[in-house]
Amino acid sequence: MARVVSVQEISKHNIPEDLWTVVDGTVYDLTEFAPEHPGGAGIIIRYAGRDASTAYNEIHAPSLIKNSLHSSKIIGTLDPSSITEEWAKPPPTVSTSFSPDSKPPLDTLINTHDFVSAARQTITPKTWAFYSSAATDLNTKARNNSAYADIGLRPRILVDVKDVDTSTAMLGQKMSVPIFCAPAAMAKMVHPDGEKGIARGCRKLGIPQCVSTNASFPIAEIFEAVGEPGTYGTFDGDGKMPFFFQLYVDKQREKSAKLLRDVEALGVKAIFVTVDAPVPGKREADERVKADESLSTPMSGAKAKNDAKGGALGRIMGLYIDASLSWADIPWLRKCTSLPIVLKGVQTTMDAKKAAEHGIEGIVLSNHGGRSLDTAPPPILLLLELQKNCPEIFEKMEVYVDGGVMRGTDIFKALCLGAKSVGIGRGFLFALNYGQEGVAKFVDILKDELETTMRMMGVTDLSQVHPGMLNTGAVDHLIPGWDEHPYAKWRPKAKI
Numbered sequence: 001m002a003r004v005v006s007v008q009e010i011s012k013h014n015i016p017e018d019l020w021t022v023v024d025g026t027v028y029d030l031t032e033f034a035p036e037h038p039g040g041a042g043i044i045i046r047y048a049g050r051d052a053s054t055a056y057n058e059i060h061a062p063s064l065i066k067n068s069l070h071s072s073k074i075i076g077t078l079d080p081s082s083i084t085e086e087w088a089k090p091p092p093t094v095s096t097s098f099s100p101d102s103k104p105p106l107d108t109l110i111n112t113h114d115f116v117s118a119a120r121q122t123i124t125p126k127t128w129a130f131y132s133s134a135a136t137d138l139n140t141k142a143r144n145n146s147a148y149a150d151i152g153l154r155p156r157i158l159v160d161v162k163d164v165d166t167s168t169a170m171l172g173q174k175m176s177v178p179i180f181c182a183p184a185a186m187a188k189m190v191h192p193d194g195e196k197g198i199a200r201g202c203r204k205l206g207i208p209q210c211v212s213t214n215a216s217f218p219i220a221e222i223f224e225a226v227g228e229p230g231t232y233g234t235f236d237g238d239g240k241m242p243f244f245f246q247l248y249v250d251k252q253r254e255k256s257a258k259l260l261r262d263v264e265a266l267g268v269k270a271i272f273v274t275v276d277a278p279v280p281g282k283r284e285a286d287e288r289v290k291a292d293e294s295l296s297t298p299m300s301g302a303k304a305k306n307d308a309k310g311g312a313l314g315r316i317m318g319l320y321i322d323a324s325l326s327w328a329d330i331p332w333l334r335k336c337t338s339l340p341i342v343l344k345g346v347q348t349t350m351d352a353k354k355a356a357e358h359g360i361e362g363i364v365l366s367n368h369g370g371r372s373l374d375t376a377p378p379p380i381l382l383l384l385e386l387q388k389n390c391p392e393i394f395e396k397m398e399v400y401v402d403g404g405v406m407r408g409t410d411i412f413k414a415l416c417l418g419a420k421s422v423g424i425g426r427g428f429l430f431a432l433n434y435g436q437e438g439v440a441k442f443v444d445i446l447k448d449e450l451e452t453t454m455r456m457m458g459v460t461d462l463s464q465v466h467p468g469m470l471n472t473g474a475v476d477h478l479i480p481g482w483d484e485h486p487y488a489k490w491r492p493k494a495k496i
Helices: 009-011 042-044 053-059 063-068 112-122 123-133 140-147 195-203 219-224 252-265 284-288 327-335 348-357 379-389 410-414 427-457
Strands: 018-021 026-031 076-080 168-171 173-175 179-180 210-211 243-247 271-274 342-345 361-366 398-403 421-424
Touching: 009 018, 009 179, 018 042, 018 053, 018 076, 076 398, 112 123, 112 427, 123 284, 123 427, 140 379, 140 410, 179 210, 179 427, 195 210, 195 219, 210 219, 210 398, 219 243, 219 252, 243 252, 342 348, 342 398, 348 361, 348 379, 361 379, 379 398, 379 410, 410 421, 421 427
Parallel strands: 179 421, 210 243, 243 271, 271 342, 342 361, 361 398, 398 421
Antiparallel strands: 018 026, 026 076, 168 173
């Protein structure tokens, strides 16, 4: 029988040489662990003799401490009857400029920009810096949005649009609207429910979620948040939903191989391999704000720290990614999983055609939300590039886009140019600021805007969309051809 420990006894063990703390009702002896803590001993010492549950759960999966510490370090369980008002108070905190209490009520938010504004005011400075940051001068991040506005719509009139249908499918998986939650790291930074909250919101609206290798929780726990094992599958109106998994290939390849086996066994429907970030981009806003060194991700094993360059979570926690990944590794990926493979981060006609030649089932036209290489092309213009140079590619594989989608009109334009669906990353994180209800409302807003656009365009079903519904004249001159660039005829001499 577990020992019951009083607050009075716990409080006596409050120095580095004798350090107890409480997490989720369990009393742990962290005296030996504190100096080895990846995030530094400071955060643990701050909660010596206290309850650290809130601070711990903000950034860690509940199972992490149980799996990391030997059972001998468990002192017992907290006696709730012994809790005093003074002991329950958190230790003093450093004041910050953000104001979580100023969050507007969810029912006052009417578009996706409202979620961004609310997040800017109410999430921590580091979380905002990590989510909102992009590569160097932020040109690509801005163009991801503005390029949609450069493409006009050509509405048709006098069509019966009383009933419209936004349903579609990705890789055979049904979805209520052509939106999927793109993989994004460490969602628990914005809300304790993290990817679990996103999953519940996606399930409610009937859309897929692509879980990141750098998620805050093990993927099995995210699955459990929306149902019992064995019930995952195609959304069919009964609350079931498809999960996809995003893979960063680890330098230690066997780790990735095991991860692929595990997620396939769970019921994941496809593997999205990120190919546009062999190394992390330089995200200066993220570098400028010091990282919480207690932060880690359970599936990748990545841990936060600060160094001479700054505190960018993307750079530091991406050090495990294998920069040697190449086309020659596609057969290895096929051996690791029988699931469909999608390459996330294709940015040219040449690589789209090469993916088709390798039998890849899908590609995501993406520049990592502008976070990898500044001045890389916006995804909507990449769709135009494929339409111009290799329109047959849309018959050979499914094509998706992510980056810059803020309106239902953006979704409609992408679909007209051949995208099967659109991925959204930051938007889901900012919506999670309101928990699963925020995620559901975020998707519902975009679905409503898409339905309105369809009616205004004289479209009742997504199978009716085509490029002729758009005026792309303002950007056509920006689309490169298949032929070699004239400047590329010059070649540097080989090194002797």
